Amino acid sequence: MNLKTLRDYGRVIFYAAEMALRSNLTDSFVLFGILVQPIIIALLAFWMLGDRGGEYIIFVVIGSGMTGLWTSCLFISGNSITQERWTGTLELMVSTPTPVSVIVIGKILSNVLQSLASMVLSYTLAIVIFGYVPTINQPVLFTISLLLTILSYACFGLLISPVFVLNPDVQRLQNGLEFPVYVLCGFMFPIALLPGWTTPLSYILSPYWAARALHATSSQWNGLGEVALSWAAMVALSLIYLMLSSLLFKRLLRRARLDATLNIQ
Amino acid sequence: MKAIEVRNLRRVFRATIGVVRRKIKEIVAVDDISFEVYDGELFGLLGPNGAGKTTTVKMLTTMLIPTSGEARVLGLDVVRSAEALRSRIGFVFGGERGLYWRLSGYDNLRYFASLYHVDPAVSRKRIPYLLDLVGLSDRGQEKVEGYSRGMKQRLHIARTLLHDPQVLFLDEPTIGLDPVGARELRQVVRNLQAEKKTILLTTHYMFEADALCQRIAVIDKGRIIALDTPEGLKTYVKDLAVIEFEVYGVPSNVLEQLRAQPYVHTVSVENRDQKQALLIHSPRGSQAVPDLLSMMNGIRIGNVIVREPTLEDAYVRLVGGEA
Structure with missing residues (x-):
């Protein structure tokens, strides 16, 4: 891949992200998922757990923000190809020289960045309504964790998107997948409270490691070792997701060209 | 190239x-x-x-x-x-x-x-x-x-x-x-x-x-x-003339009867608002009109035109009058 191709792909990612942002801002379902729902979760958590002390507030802020990120990843990124197929634009995307996965990266990155707004909203909510001033223990490490979280969510979205297209049965379970992941990834409470057999499931989900890194650097500091482990797990899982999604995209597009399912009317 | x-x-x-x-x-x-x-x-x-x-x-x-x-x-x-x-x-x-x-x-x-x-x-x-x-x-x-x-x-x-x-x-x-x-x-x-x-x-x-x-x-x-x-x-239809009847509904049995005539090559019907155009390709041209009219007793007929074939007529002949 030469420099010109990289520049072309970078431009595609930017335009795809911009387009996704414009579309999402006019979609009330999306706005509810990334703005309203995390606020509801944060409000409930503040009322129930607010008396636990200052550190727990930032835990709630991060946790509710992560729920917004996952909802966005599951519904918006997961549907990114399906939606293009229904609107008749997938055929056009596929017949351009740009790989579909590059376009999807742009859309997912945009969705992830928009979802971070829910974390900011929860933070503001804590200050304005409850009078808390959440502090972050390790601001630099937290920022690094946040950047890795964005990347790992983007890779996870890139994996989910072709899986949903190739397996419509999985997509039918989309609603049911939302809350189990909140629980398995320890967004709002530690996974130590769950039965032991669920732990391996948490370990293969990068949002779990993202939540762990963000919680550790903001409120539950146990030393650099734990954070480094979470970062390494995020990077490794993201690479695995990327490789798997690359294979799935190739398979998806070949199958769609064989089965004539690029366009559904 | x-x-x-x-x-x-x-x-x-x-x-x-x-x-x-x-x-x-x-x-x-x-x-x-x-x-x-x-x-x-x-x-x-x-x-x-x-x-x-x-x-x-x-x-x-x-x-x-x-x-x-x-x-x-x-x-x-x-x-x-x-x-x-x-x-x-x-x-x-x-x-x-x-x-x-x-x-x-x-x-x-x-x-x-x-x-x-x-x-x-x-x-x-x-x-x-x-x-x-x-x-x-x-x-x-x-x-x-x-x-x-x-x-x-x-x-x-x-x-x-x-x-x-x-x-x-x-x-x-x-x-x-x-x-x-x-x-x-x-x-x-x-x-x-x-x-x-x-x-x-x-x-x-x-x-x-x-x-x-x-x-x-x-x-x-x-x-x-x-x-x-x-x-x-x-040129696929140069040997044929097109006889065009302006009609207001044609029963299927009449269409079958028209198609069965040895001098009729193709019969097709086109919808034109409230009426239809019944198009018949025949080498006999205007000479075939009286016989064809006799088979359409009871059908309301407007204008009758006999004309040279167009590309559309060639197409209709090629696809068997199913256009």
Whole structure:
């Protein structure tokens, strides 16, 4: 891949992200998922757990923000190809020289960045309504964790998107997948409270490691070792997701060209 | 030089029927077709709905993998060299889909230009030019959701020209347009032809094919049944005259009786608002009119015209009066 191709792909990612942002801002379902729902979760958590002390507030802020990120990843990124197929634009995307996965990266990155707004909203909510001033223990490490979280969510979205297209049965379970992941990834409470057999499931989900890194650097500091482990797990899982999604995209597009399912009317 | 070469191309679709006892039914959409299109030529693929036109175009534009056979566009195999080919061809499918309705026409073009890796400096000049070419320069900043069907079709034409492709595939580009919109779009196609683009146009409008195409392949039930110039195709019916009866409803038994006459080659009915045109091809011409009228007792008949055959008549004869 030469420099010109990289520049072309970078431009595609930017335009795809911009387009996704414009579309999402006019979609009330999306706005509810990334703005309203995390606020509801944060409000409930503040009322129930607010008396636990200052550190727990930032835990709630991060946790509710992560729920917004996952909802966005599951519904918006997961549907990114399906939606293009229904609107008749997938055929056009596929017949351009740009790989579909590059376009999807742009859309997912945009969705992830928009979802971070829910974390900011929860933070503001804590200050304005409850009078808390959440502090972050390790601001630099937290920022690094946040950047890795964005990347790992983007890779996870890139994996989910072709899986949903190739397996419509999985997509039918989309609603049911939302809350189990909140629980398995320890967004709002530690996974130590769950039965032991669920732990391996948490370990293969990068949002779990993202939540762990963000919680550790903001409120539950146990030393650099734990954070480094979470970062390494995020990077490794993201690479695995990327490789798997690359294979799935190739398979998806070949199958769609064989089965004539690029366009559904 | 050949811009498009198609050899024994075939495409079979599989459909599942039944709920409990599922059966797989094979539908042959394109059945062993071969043709060539030369550089700068405007080639027509003419056929009724379901004849296999769109399937052919989708295979040539790399969107469908053929079941068997071979196709090359600009010397590149449509399956093995699909990625290399995509930046050199453009296509338009009739209809309103395939655009981002919440974005403006300009933003749609800017986005697709990035997908085709058009340099931003080039697209900044090219997009206004293309919007002007398709008559949308004053509406380019408006959201596509407010466009008429014809405007969306024209925006598709602009989209397909963003990367200045050498070969264009236009699949029923005027379908569903009002007469003025269709005429404007045909003018755009003529302009593209003047720019020496190679164009493969599919249509089921005879006059459109006649007016635009240099050569026409008539396709029916997945097979090419004739390939010639418009004038050449008209010679298929030069021995016949067309007798046109203006009628207000024709029972099927009368149609069967007409078809059974030895001097009648083809019988077809066209709907024209409240009335129909009953078209009969016969070598006897006006001499056959009294006999034919005697078979249509009790049917309300308006004008009766006997005329020379057109391309449409040739087409009707070729596809067996099912147009």
